[in-house]
Amino acid sequence: MARTRADDYGEKQQRIRDCAAELFAARGFEATSAADIAGEGGFSKALIYHYFESKEEILQDLLETHMDALLVAAQGALHEGDEPRTRLRAFVRAHMRLYATSRTKHLLLINELDALPAKGKSAIVAKQRRLVDMAADLFAELAPALKQQAALRFPTAMSFYGMINWTCIWYRPDGTLSPDAFADLACDLFLGGLNGTFPRRA
Numbered sequence: 517m518a519r520t521r522a523d524d525y526g527e528k529q530q531r532i533r534d535c536a537a538e539l540f541a542a543r544g545f546e547a548t549s550a551a552d553i554a555g556e557g558g559f560s561k562a563l564i565y566h567y568f569e570s571k572e573e574i575l576q577d578l579l580e581t582h583m584d585a586l587l588v589a590a591q592g593a594l595h596e597g598d599e600p601r602t603r604l605r606a607f608v609r610a611h612m613r614l615y616a617t618s619r620t621k622h623l624l625l626i627n628e629l630d631a632l633p634a635k636g637k638s639a640i641v642a643k644q645r646r647l648v649d650m651a652a653d654l655f656a657e658l659a660p661a662l663k664q665q666a667a668l669r670f671p672t673a674m675s676f677y678g679m680i681n682w683t684c685i686w687y688r689p690d691g692t693l694s695p696d697a698f699a700d701l702a703c704d705l706f707l708g709g710l711n712g713t714f715p716r717r718a
Contacts, residue, residue: 531559532568536574537578538620544628550564579625579632579640581621586643587647590607590647594650603654607654608703609699612683616695622681623684648674651673651676652669655669676702679705
């Protein structure tokens with residue numbers, strides 16, 4: 517007969533995830549041990565290995581969860597409105613809302629992806645590519661010339677992600693700009709340029 521899970525199974529597993537994410541982001545994946553995670557959370561190493569086979573599996577779980585949330589949010593944003601500019605604004609807002617609430621996971625995605633085994637890294641990269649393809653399709657709607665210059669689709673989308681992905685380093689959602697306000701600023705800057713975003717006034 518299969519063992520039934522304890523009522524607090526999910527809660528304990530999430531506690532391990534949260535502690536590991538904070539330590540991986542603060543110290544680096546390689547510099548963090550299972551003993552460090554256990555000490556931070558106030559539980560035993562044995563408990564960690566009850567839920568995860570290794571710290572690599574914890575990192576994989578954290579990045580998979582983050583990417584899946586981004587994909588769901590981004591896909592949903594593509595159905596908001598008929599105009600490509602409206603959908604792009606919703607698309608970027610969806611990203612920034614998650615970046616604002618999942619800063620630690622996003623730092624891990626940027627800094628620790630190479631710590632995963634090749635197969636696990638490939639799975640994450642495939643999901644990243646799906647997001648980039650969504651953005652590239654949106655930009656092709658906004659600038660039809662991209663449809664004739666396929667070689668520029670990927671660089672255009674990646675340039676845009678270069679603008680918003682590193683916000684996890686400096687952006688604070690309790691600062692002067694809300695996640696939605698920053699998303700709108702990013703869209704305006706990318707689509708209109710600096711002068712188009714901030715027109716000179718006499």
